[in-house]
Amino acid sequence: MSQPVILKSNPHGINLILDKNLPFAELKREILKKFKESDKFFRNAKIGLSFEGRQLTKEEEYDILELIAQNTSIEIVCIIDKDELKDAFYAAKIKEFEENSAGKTGEFYKGTLRSGQVIECETSLIVLGDVNPGAKIIAKGNIVVLGSLKGNAYAGAAGDETSFVAALDMDPVQIKIGSVIGRSADRGPLFAIKNRKKVMEPQIAVVMEDAILIEPIIKGLFKR
Amino acid sequence: MSEVIVITSGKGGVGKTTTTANVGTGLAQLNKKVVLIDTDIGLRNLDVVMGLENRIVYNLVDVVEGNCRIKQALIKDKKYPNLCLLPSAQTRDKSSVNPEQMKKLVDELCEEYDYILLDCPAGIEQGFQNAIAAADRAIVVTTPEVSAIRDADRIIGLLEANEINKTHLLVNRLRMDMVKRGDMMSIEDVHEILAIDLIGAVPDDEQIVISTNQGEPLVGSDSLAGQAYMNICHRLLGEEVPLLDLDNKNGVWSKFVGLFKKN
Numbered sequence: 001m002s003q004p005v006i007l008k009s010n011p012h013g014i015n016l017i018l019d020k021n022l023p024f025a026e027l028k029r030e031i032l033k034k035f036k037e038s039d040k041f042f043r044n045a046k047i048g049l050s051f052e053g054r055q056l057t058k059e060e061e062y063d064i065l066e067l068i069a070q071n072t073s074i075e076i077v078c079i080i081d082k083d084e085l086k087d088a089f090y091a092a093k094i095k096e097f098e099e100n101s102a103g104k105t106g107e108f109y110k111g112t113l114r115s116g117q118v119i120e121c122e123t124s125l126i127v128l129g130d131v132n133p134g135a136k137i138i139a140k141g142n143i144v145v146l147g148s149l150k151g152n153a154y155a156g157a158a159g160d161e162t163s164f165v166a167a168l169d170m171d172p173v174q175i176k177i178g179s180v181i182g183r184s185a186d187r188g189p190l191f192a193i194k195n196r197k198k199v200m201e202p203q204i205a206v207v208m209e210d211a212i213l214i215e216p217i218i219k220g221l222f223k224r
Numbered sequence: 225m226s227e228v229i230v231i232t233s234g235k236g237g238v239g240k241t242t243t244t245a246n247v248g249t250g251l252a253q254l255n256k257k258v259v260l261i262d263t264d265i266g267l268r269n270l271d272v273v274m275g276l277e278n279r280i281v282y283n284l285v286d287v288v289e290g291n292c293r294i295k296q297a298l299i300k301d302k303k304y305p306n307l308c309l310l311p312s313a314q315t316r317d318k319s320s321v322n323p324e325q326m327k328k329l330v331d332e333l334c335e336e337y338d339y340i341l342l343d344c345p346a347g348i349e350q351g352f353q354n355a356i357a358a359a360d361r362a363i364v365v366t367t368p369e370v371s372a373i374r375d376a377d378r379i380i381g382l383l384e385a386n387e388i389n390k391t392h393l394l395v396n397r398l399r400m401d402m403v404k405r406g407d408m409m410s411i412e413d414v415h416e417i418l419a420i421d422l423i424g425a426v427p428d429d430e431q432i433v434i435s436t437n438q439g440e441p442l443v444g445s446d447s448l449a450g451q452a453y454m455n456i457c458h459r460l461l462g463e464e465v466p467l468l469d470l471d472n473k474n475g476v477w478s479k480f481v482g483l484f485k486k487n
Contacts, residue, residue, distance in 0.1 A: 112419065114381030115374055130419070132377050189370040193413055194406060 005030040007038060012080060012091050013048030016064075020054050024063075032067055039072045048094055050080040102140035103163060113137065113151065120157075133173055142166070148200075152176075161207045166217065170203035171196070175212050177205065182212025226334040229341050229460070230359035230388075234375030236346030238367045239396040242432060242441075243453075244343040245273045247363070250443040250457035252307035256338040259298065259308045261330075263355040264345035265320055268312035275302065275439020276309055285313040288325045294332060308337075318350040323357030330358035348382060356383065361390040363423060367397045368409040373417055380420060392423035394456065399428045400470050411467070424456035427470045 004019035004027060018027060035042075049068075051061070065076055077094055106124035113119065113127065115134025124141030131137055135151035142163050143155045149167035154176040156163030161178030171192070175182045182205070184192075202217040215221065231244045241264075248260045262270035265285065271277045282297035287310070294310075301307035310333075313320065333340050344355035356362070362383050366376040376393075383391055395414050402408035411425045426432075429449035435442035443453040448470060455465045 114384075115378040117381050132417075134374055134378065135381075190407075190409065193370075193409055193417065 005034045007034055015050050017052045018054040035072050042074045044073050046075045046077050048078050048080045049076050164206045166204040168202045169200045175205050177207045180207045226338050228359045229361045230344050230356050231363045232344035233365040234379040235372045238365050238372050240365050241270050241273050241343055243365050244341050245441045246443040246453040248341045249441040250454050251339050252304040253444050257306045258339045259333050259337045260341045261310045262312035262343050265312045266317045268314050270343045271311045273436050280311045283311045283313040285316050285320045288321050321354050326354050327358045362388050363392045363394050365394045365396050368414055391420045393420050394423055395425040397428040398425050423459050426452040
């Protein structure tokens with residue numbers, strides 16, 4: 001075998017094909033080298049890992065996982081055995097994990113989004129700035145705009161209609177949550193500018209009975 | 225140290241070329257060495273507004289392709305010897321030049337001039353990319369109309385993406401009578417939407433049309449637009465100049481009436 005360690009991607013993560021005969025310490029070094037080379041590519045990825053070509057003991061598996069966790073930014077979600085049934089099971093697990101984490105973790109974006117600029121996010125998104133008309137933010141989780149939302153926002157982009165969109169100043173062209181779309185009132189653009197709110201009033205948009213409902217965020221709103 | 229300023233807007237017809245001509249001439253009046261470059265290849269008209277069309281021998285594309293030296297293509301202004309124009313080519317298109325060539329050209333001009341003003345074409349395609357490639361500052365021209373403001377917003381985003389962070393807003397063709405009636409956005413409205421440094425506002429003045437047709441920029445003249453452009457030049461040089469009162473459109477007469485109203 002020319003290469004003692006080979007990385008191969010599959011739909012759920014990576015196949016690690018290992019040399020049978022190499023001493024384990026040396027193998028670990030090779031694995032580390034491989035992952036370091038591709039760390040940029042996998043950056044912060046959440047993947048499933050499976051082993052091939054060599055029977056590993058539990059300790060050895062644990063050793064390898066430690067090695068990856070400490071030296072790279074890759075997050076190993078689970079270990080997959082070469083088994084069709086288990087394969088499907090873990091695939092479902094990973095999918096579930098991704099879906100759940102969308103609403104629970106978030107990313108920050110600092111700066112104002114101007115017309116034509118688009119941000120897409122696998123998790124929830126917090127924007128520290130304005131979202132101008134013509135700009136678009138898309139998140140699989142929730143969206144929070146600490147500024148004026150005057151453009152388009154699409155929360156729950158993977159279909160989750162329990163997601164919400166909140167903004168300190170809510171004046172969007174369009175809001176989409178899951179598959180429900182709400183749009184701004186029909187009024188001339190000049191009217192909208194002339195009658196803009198002088199004081200920020202934080203509001204939150206949610207889906208209720210297949211429509212987008214926008215409510216002011218007042219004291220006690222979340223206790224109900 | 226020389227400065228390279230691109231005058232851009234996204235939307236067409238908001239006054240990029242007029243602004244380039246007037247700001248360029250104004251800076252020349254303030255004793256700066258200025259060169260204006262028309263980057264609108266195929267639709268040149270800065271030369272017409274400057275009244276220099278009849279002097280064109282070589283153009284921007286000739287320089288870039290090496291058919292002539294820069295000196296041969298530069299046209300000296302009629303009034304100000306420290307003001308030059310590098311005209312655009314009329315028979316070619318935007319793809320005749322690329323951003324690297326523009327940078328090289330501008331670098332060469334930097335050695336001799338204080339200010340290099342680039343008149344940008346409308347749109348965000350190759351012509352725009354060429355025009356902004358060498359710039360370190362930008363004047364974004366807009367009128368108080370929603371369509372122009374949307375485009376200006378997009379342009380500001382693109383300028384930021386290209387690491388041009390010194391952007392100035394110029395609100396053009398403002399009509400105070402309409403603003404007062406609530407039929408037009410005010411300077412404050414536009415400034416608040418676009419949220420970049422405001423370098424000035426120019427009123428909608430028929431003198432502009434007259435001066436354009438004569439091929440003589442009106443900057444520095446007594447007209448309101450002429451004063452507004454001069455103020456913008458001063459601000460570009462870093463001076464603090466208060467915003468012009470665009471209200472006193474009728475000049476002496478309204479001041480006279482105003483005196484009575486106060487009492």
